[in-house]
Amino acid sequence: MDSLPIGPNAIFVLAQMAFWLAFAIWLGWFRPRRPLPAMEIFTLKGDPAQAPFPEDLQLHWLGHSSFRLEWGGRVILLDPVLSDHVSVAPRRVGRPGPGMLEGVDAILLTHAHMDHFNNETLARVNPCQLHLPAKAERFLNGRNRARHQWHTFEMGDSIRIGEVDVTVVRARHGGWRYPWQQGFFACGFILRRDDFTLYYAGDSAWGEHFEAIGRDFQPDLALLPIGGYSPRWFLKSRHINPPEAVEAVRRLQARGVIPCHYGTYRVSLEGMEAPVMWFRREVLSLQTASRRSPDPRN
Numbered sequence: 001m002d003s004l005p006i007g008p009n010a011i012f013v014l015a016q017m018a019f020w021l022a023f024a025i026w027l028g029w030f031r032p033r034r035p036l037p038a039m040e041i042f043t044l045k046g047d048p049a050q051a052p053f054p055e056d057l058q059l060h061w062l063g064h065s066s067f068r069l070e071w072g073g074r075v076i077l078l079d080p081v082l083s084d085h086v087s088v089a090p091r092r093v094g095r096p097g098p099g100m101l102e103g104v105d106a107i108l109l110t111h112a113h114m115d116h117f118n119n120e121t122l123a124r125v126n127p128c129q130l131h132l133p134a135k136a137e138r139f140l141n142g143r144n145r146a147r148h149q150w151h152t153f154e155m156g157d158s159i160r161i162g163e164v165d166v167t168v169v170r171a172r173h174g175g176w177r178y179p180w181q182q183g184f185f186a187c188g189f190i191l192r193r194d195d196f197t198l199y200y201a202g203d204s205a206w207g208e209h210f211e212a213i214g215r216d217f218q219p220d221l222a223l224l225p226i227g228g229y230s231p232r233w234f235l236k237s238r239h240i241n242p243p244e245a246v247e248a249v250r251r252l253q254a255r256g257v258i259p260c261h262y263g264t265y266r267v268s269l270e271g272m273e274a275p276v277m278w279f280r281r282e283v284l285s286l287q288t289a290s291r292r293s294p295d296p297r298n
C-alpha cells in the first residue's frame with residue numbers, strides 16, 4: 001500500500017495553521033470595522049430622557065470602557081484605549097475622531113489590564129496629568145513617563161481635577177496585567193461636581209461594594225461594564241453580566257446607567273452585541289414590571 005504523501009508532522013502543522021486561522025477569523029481580523037455604536041443611556045423605571053444629566057457635562061463613549069468627559073471646563077479621559085488591537089483581539093469598530101484625544105487635562109486609569117491601560121493610546125493624548133493605581137506605573141513605558149505628569153493613588157484617595165472631585169472606590173477585579181502577577185489593585189471612580197455624582201465602575205465582578213458605594217455616594221449616573229462574562233464559570237469572579245449590572249444599578253440607587261465594556265474588542269466568548277441586547281431586555285422587563293406594580297413611594 002502506498003504511504004501517505006505527507007507525514008504526521010506535516011498534518012500536525014496543518015492542523016495548527018487551521019486552528020489559528022479559525023481563531024483569527026473568530027476574533028474578527030478579516031472583517032471590516034463597523035461604525036462606533038452610539039452611547040446608550042437607560043433608566044430602570046422608564047423614559048431614558050428622564051435620566052439625570054447636568055447641562056455642563058458632555059460625555060462621549062469612545063468604545064469598550066473608554067470615555068471622554070468635558071465637565072466644569074476640564075476634560076478627563078477614563079481608561080482610554082483606541083488602539084487597533086488589544087493583545088490579539090482587533091478593534092471591531094471605528095475610532096472616534098482624533099479630537100477626542102485633544103485638549104485633555106487628566107487621564108484616570110482603573111487598572112493595568114490591556115483593554116484599560118494602553119501605552120499606544122496614552123502616547124497619542126496631549127501631555128497632561130495621568131493618575132493610575134499604585135504599582136501600575138511599572139507598565140507605563142518610557143515615552144509616556146516622559147510625556148505625562150503621572151501620579152499614583154491608593155484605594156480611598158481623593159484627586160482634584162479643576163472643580164471635579166474624584167474618589168477612588170473599590171472594584172472586585174484583579175489589578176494585574178498578567179495573571180501571575182501579585183500586589184496590584186483595580187478600582188472604580190466617583191466623580192463629583194456641584195450636586196451631581198457620576199460613578200465609573202471600571203471592571204468588576206459582583207460584590208457588596210455596589211451597595212456600599214450607593215450608600216456612601218448616591219451616584220446619579222453610573223457607567224457600568226456589561227460584557228466579558230462568558231464562559232461564566234471562569235469570568236464570574238471578574239466581570240458582572242447584564243442582570244448583575246441591572247442589580248448593581250438598583251443597589252447603587254443610580255437614576256441612570258450607561259453600559260460599556262462590549263462591542264469593541266473580543267475579550268470573552270459571548271457575541272459582540274450579546275451584552276447590550278441582553279441588558280436592553282433586562283431593563284425592559286424591569287420597566288414593564290414597575291409599570292404593572294408602581295412603587296407607591298414614587
Ligand SMILES: [Fe+2]
Pocket residue numbers: 111113116173203
Ligand atoms: Fe479588567
